Amino acid sequence: MPTIKDVAKKAGVSISTASYALNNVPGVHPETKQRILDAAKALNYYPNGIARNLKTKKTGNVGVFVYGFSGPIFSNVLEGIRQKLQQNGFNIIVSSRKSSENLLNERQVDGAIVFDNNLTDACLKNYASHDFPIYLLDRKLTGKNIYSSVIDNEAIVYQFISSMIKKGYKDFAYLSGPNDAYNNNRRYDGFKQALKDQKIKDHKYYQGDFTIEGGYKIGQEIIKSKQRPRFIYCANDESAIGLMKALREEGIHVPKDIALAGFDNIYLGEYLTPKLTTIGIDHVEWGRKVAQAVSDLIKYKKASEFEHPDGEIIMRESC
Amino acid sequence: MPTIKDVAKKAGVSISTASYALNNVPGVHPETKQRILDAAKALNYYPNGIARNLKTKKTGNVGVFVYGFSGPIFSNVLEGIRQKLQQNGFNIIVSSRKSSENLLNERQVDGAIVFDNNLTDACLKNYASHDFPIYLLDRKLTGKNIYSSVIDNEAIVYQFISSMIKKGYKDFAYLSGPNDAYNNNRRYDGFKQALKDQKIKDHKYYQGDFTIEGGYKIGQEIIKSKQRPRFIYCANDESAIGLMKALREEGIHVPKDIALAGFDNIYLGEYLTPKLTTIGIDHVEWGRKVAQAVSDLIKYKKASEFEHPDGEIIMRESC
DNA sequence: TTGTAAGCGTTATCAG
């Protein structure tokens, strides 16, 4: 594996001159530079990133830490992040769980975007304390070099449920996500507030977990029960899909018998029967903005303020 | 940011002794060792991975290189890879496009799993030539340190189409993926061979692109045409979903008017109306096996042979 | 314009 030493030797110059030439430092004689570049090409030389990183104390890597690799939201956010980081000349490094922790502790990234509730506060704070920026997605944490971007779930769900009440629905239920999920709780807040403001006192509550399977199980329970709600608002689309499947299997018609809606606007919602009404966020754009902010933080040590994205109600057939 | 030097000083020992203790090298006096460990803890010390990597010429990272971050197959494979790499003590680093190239060229990973047809052969070969192992998924390339794992698409599609012919279908069409996609072409081979062996001479061919939108567009064309096929085999599930949507919108009943099936067994297939018949691969298991092979290659320089996964026909309602 | 040499934070050899 050729090193800069080999290049220098082949070009008949010192290591430092080779380094200058390779890094486009001005002041190298054009001819010498060409000789060095030729030598590098001939040897198929690439700088050893590790060595450069050690010396410069920069890696050029931004870590994106997630808990799992599935989910449509996740992939859209990631796509946006990828675009912006590439534009800004950073490498994107997506990682998970134990690996995320290692990469943070060992400082293999210049900054991080965290989309994972299981990375501990301590780990994040320790990393940030060494002057590395961290952006948290859908999670709140404060501290030096720590930033959060949280979607205003509450407002948009409030608006949606209010409109459904105006449309005539009265008997609501909430199909929840995990209790410790920040966005689930905000959505529930919006839901409750809308009912309250429209003087609707009661509602049913089902405990789900954001998965299709979870929604399906709840659906089966609802089928058995006598008191079926007229409208079930689901904390996310996947819950809604599972629920819908269970209802369909029992011949319960959506939206005639039970209406429902979700959150996220995952792309398959449009391909279901009936098509799923939902609330969408422009996740790609969200990813872009966060990535831009992190790039700025790393380059200029200054956060670029940005508008956290709003939700959009997407009316389709399920309510 | 504390370094091993700080730890050594605090514990009153030399740097090398500190290093031994921290790395569990036997032969350090228990008391000294404890003192060092305590010092490390007190200082909140973590080794600088970059420095360690430089010295040891190992990073402990395995790169997983993809073109885009979406797609259910992709996330399942990734999940399997993650599990196995974690078990083997490697960090998983998922990356894309330009970043993948950088990480390879700069040797920031000890080995790579490539699920991206756009990384050039030259880049991969150059990396592999420096004695790093590469595993390609669904892509063929030969060379030193280069391995491929390719699903036997042909055989399983052949088997499926044959069974459909036995069931009585005669008038087939193939809705294709991109022409340069290896797996699409193998699936088409299997499809054609089955027809040929059962003496079915003709079939229609539609050019798709593996996306829902592509399938939808083809569906709209088919609706307009007079000569509709009776059975459309789709190169993947997403094409099938788009196609189904178009047909449904025109009141064409699946499977009564037109039957169809896909490939991949993406999880939403089960939630469609009608439920999609498809061919599934255990992608999580595939990921696990490939990751194990790469781990072995890195650790022992020896490839563990494994059975490349077979497909499984999943009969549901669409044919 | 080019070369010398120090140093980034580790590991590992060798001597004590």
Next chain:
DNA sequence: CTGATAACGCTTACAA
């Protein structure tokens, strides 16, 4: 059992 010290491959003062 512990400590000096060289080395990993690069960048970057500083000197020539």
